[in-house]
Amino acid sequence: MGRLFGTDGVRGVANADLTAELALGLSVAAAHVLAEAGTFEGHRPTAVVGRDPRASGEFLEAAVVAGLASAGVDVLRVGVLPTPAVAYLTGALGADLGVMLSASHNAMPDNGVKFFARGGHKLPDELEHRIEAVYEQHRAGEPWARPTGSGVGRVSDYDEGSDQYIAHLIGVLPNRLDGVKVVLDEAHGAASRVSPEAFARAGAEIITIGADPDGLNINDGCGSTHLEMLQAAVVEHGADLGVAHDGDADRCLAVDAEGREVDGDQILAVLALAMREAGQLRKNTVVGTVMSNLGFKLAMEREGIQLVQTAVGDRYVLESMKAEGYALGGEQSGHVIVLDHATTGDGTLTGLMLAARVAATGRTLADLAGVMSRLPQILINVPDVDKSRVTTSAELAAAVADAERELGATGRVLLRSSGTEPLVRVMVEAADIEQAKAVAGRLADVVKSALG
Structure with missing residues (x-):
């Protein structure tokens, strides 16, 4: 085995x-x-x-x-x-x-x-x-x-x-959510009862979708992996924001009033500024992963906040936070860890804190999330290659160096071998989507020829 x-x-x-x-x-x-x-x-x-x-x-x-x-x-x-x-x-x-x-x-x-x-x-x-x-x-x-x-x-x-957990969530919020209208997509999952109750007790006006689990419909066309229903519901109901969880509610993605996705990097950026303002962002640092969007890194640099990046996976984010005493970290996928209040990613807590920021500032979520601009990010999986040589191939190293010179300071290249499959992931970010696609395509071809 x-x-x-x-x-x-x-x-x-x-x-x-x-x-x-x-x-x-x-x-x-x-x-x-x-x-x-x-x-x-x-x-x-x-x-x-x-x-x-x-x-x-x-x-x-x-x-x-x-x-x-x-x-x-x-x-x-x-x-x-x-x-x-x-x-x-x-x-x-x-x-x-x-x-x-x-x-x-x-x-x-x-x-x-x-x-x-x-x-x-x-x-x-x-x-x-x-x-x-x-x-x-x-x-x-x-x-x-x-x-x-x-x-x-x-x-x-x-x-x-459940009541003990809900009381904990409400007790750590910096302010109530009165006046904020939120659509919640619970993915027919584990938070189908506790998340709507927590938001309602905190004062939000809520509309709930995907909250009728029958044992078979979890994550089925809903939740954080399928935002379309939430995006439509937010616009239909004129809500201030939407919050989507996955099946076990350890992650959270959001939608602004216009139905646009607000991903984990943007949520981290909003919360980082809120926590710094409250004196809670220890060492003025937020923890992300190597897959964090370059736009997030640039935004944190502009705001004078240090970004520490780890390997992909919320456990590595958490290890860094615990080792160095950082208060906030997470992933683009919506795993956000607020270590003073949770020992793991908590999608309900994240959504509550995001809505609390909207309530406290009177600003729209789109305005708050505008602190960073997501650069176009292209990801290509190259299968059936010798992933063990991704860091030792001279041909591949030369191709990466050429790509990095072409992209300059507003682009980024990341090659990563899969932990579970015989493939290499090619990720390219650039200010222009067409340039990102072209560079990623060329690198994927080199991965095939050099490692195939």
Whole structure:
């Protein structure tokens, strides 16, 4: 079996790649590894378990709960809640670990298992590797240590979790949302109840779409990966802005009053200025990734804010933030982390903070997002090449150098090998879209010839 853990837990087609047996085994392995790591410190451990509304989440939740309880872990089932809510409750309830069942923005047949450590933080790579190793040892015949009698875990429902999470969100807002009209697209996902309730309690006038999950319709033509419905609804209802989440609501994209997309880079730019104004942008720094639009970098430079860029993936953004004490970071895809109030990307919190900025300033979202201009960005995936040579090919290096000279200071080239597929991603930004297309096309041809 190949490596199970990816950049965001274990994910695959439910009941094919991600089976009940695998979910149960990983949960038992996680309990044993965290106990050996001293996480439980000799006391009876507790876990918070939540899920998104996918139909497969029902049997996978049962498997995870059974695995944890069989390993002597008491389980608090919080039901259908966003990933950041499970992370928050893991910390707020003093639980020893959290488990979220979701495949985020993926289509309904997929599902995933994500573990959180005490405090609601994602597990470091070394613990994920150890969990996988212990699971494989058991598959090879090594028996589990199994408690009996009063040693087995107890299972209970924690129905207060959603209200506790909503109260947390409202409590950290800098101001109310009275007078702001918002359309919310919940992707028929995990935030279908808590996000509209949070916005309404904060004072916003809300119109909600994509908030009728039936277990099968999550992310189906709606949410942050399909903005068309939201864009039309914002214009139709004359709203000030629209907010779209993905299936587990750890990301947020927005739409302005004219129906134009406001992506994660623009949201970061708006929040960075708001937090600096409030004295909350520690070290005057925001964290992005190497895929952040060049327009975002130029805007931050113009505003005197430092931009730190990491590898692609919100876990790398979070690692940088925690290591250096930064307060704000995120990705173009809409994963935004406000570390003072969340341990992971939180789409509902992000949307609330964006609407709060509109309410506080009286400015339109388009005006606020105009702090940066998105440069045209072309991405070409070149398949079936030797991605291991992307950094060593002299021919490719020469082609990149030529492209960078042509683009000058208002353009950028990024070549990146895929972490999961035999392909190389070619990304080119330029002030002119036609120039970006031409340069990207030439580089893709060189990648094929040099690495094919």
